[in-house]
Amino acid sequence: MTALSVTGQVFMVLGALIFISAAAGLWRLRDVYARGSSVATAAGLGVVFVTVGAVLTDPEISSLIKVALAVALQLLTSALGAITIARSAALSGHPFAPGTDIRALTTHERTP
Template identity: 45%
Template structure:
């Protein structure tokens, strides 16, 4: 069980590494926010599950499940708020971003 937990935690760390690379590679705040939101949602869940498998105790499992649920709820809300704040402050999109879907519909 220890080896499986360590591999899952390592996979979570790789998600964070990928997100860190994405922060430098994406050109605007929206892409960077997407990378961070993915890392906080998927990466923390994987690391937490890995730690729970290494320290498999009933008290730790309850704490881990609560931590995962709270992380998933707050990460999604935070990423939406950050993106909305960037849009409301007229932060520019990069040139290669397709913004057609965000234009208001005529009707």
């Protein structure tokens, strides 16, 4: 085993642990907004760790290009998707968890 291979395996295990923590967050967190944040974080970081780990175990230029593109697209789209889902939930009137400070949301007018 090479050092790159071991590092790649460690990255993949860390990515899997991030996914497991996000899955636990789906049960533990109180509302759709916190759950969405948990899933978006896992999508962003977990996929990055797993794909980078995969390319480290089999380092080739073509794999590196594919992973770089996948990581860039994943980081851009996971945050955007989470924001869109949270905004849709807020605009549809989905309740916030008790104790959530929503003063910043109520100062702006809602658009139809």
